[in-house]
Amino acid sequence: MKVGIDTNVLFYSLNKDNPFHREARENLATLVENCSAVITQQNLVELAAALTKRGTTPKEAEKHIRNFAEAIPVLKPIAETLELLLDRMKDSTLTGARLFDLYLAVTLMSNGVDHLYTYNERDFRNIEGLSLWKPL
Amino acid sequence: MGTVVKSVRVKEEIWENFRRLSKEENRPLAQLLNEALEKYLIEKGGKKAAEKIRRLPELSLGNEPFSREEIYEGRY
Numbered sequence A: 001m002k003v004g005i006d007t008n009v010l011f012y013s014l015n016k017d018n019p020f021h022r023e024a025r026e027n028l029a030t031l032v033e034n035c036s037a038v039i040t041q042q043n044l045v046e047l048a049a050a051l052t053k054r055g056t057t058p059k060e061a062e063k064h065i066r067n068f069a070e071a072i073p074v075l076k077p078i079a080e081t082l083e084l085l086l087d088r089m090k091d092s093t094l095t096g097a098r099l100f101d102l103y104l105a106v107t108l109m110s111n112g113v114d115h116l117y118t119y120n121e122r123d124f125r126n127i128e129g130l131s132l133w134k135p136l
Numbered sequence B: 001m002g003t004v005v006k007s008v009r010v011k012e013e014i015w016e017n018f019r020r021l022s023k024e025e026n027r028p029l030a031q032l033l034n035e036a037l038e039k040y041l042i043e044k045g046g047k048k049a050a051e052k053i054r055r056l057p058e059l060s061l062g063n064e065p066f067s068r069e070e071i072y073e074g075r076y
Helices: A007-014 A019-033 A041-053 A056-072 A079-090 A098-110 B012-025 B029-055 B067-070
Strands: A003-005 A037-040 A114-116
Touching: A003 A019, A007 A019, A019 A037, A019 B029, A019 B067, A037 A041, A037 A079, A041 A056, A041 A098, A041 B067, A056 B029, A079 A098, A098 A114, A098 B067, A114 B067, B012 B029
Parallel strands: A003 A037, A003 A114
Antiparallel strands: none
8 A cells, every 4th residue: 555645744754843743753664664655746845845934945955855755756747647636626615725735635646546644634534535544 | 557667587487486376376467576576675675765764854843833825825
């Protein structure tokens, strides 16, 4: 089983000030060890944005992004991704930044990944075809 | 789902045993090959990559939660 990793997991695994820090880092490491974890290019761009908004320099952020990209396979959108996004948008009430949640979900699903590890469960709960991953 | 990859040279006896196993278990060659490659990757690469995650630097970025709204809708 492949599990997509949401950006909040990457962010919390770096941020020692966050209460989910240790849990996120250990769960992520376990998924990586089992070769279950995958991320998308979108996650890495979002992480770069979040880090630099909190004061990390672009140069430092680049190192953190590279660390993740070297440890976890990075999926890219494929031809079916856009089609799936547009198809889901037709029957969706999502607007604004919430559409990026949907885009992450369809990028994973169009690459055959149907599980997501996130700390933002509410926004992904109703996406058909995507299940939320929980540690055992 | 998957990618068609290059032809690779495999030792005859390994290939024959692999085909026999596939027939015995009534499972496609591609499925067995994917499992074998994944197992190899876990043994060789998974532990090393996991260690890299466990040794990531720890940053102090405040206790505000991550949100996409902040990234996509916040001002520059």
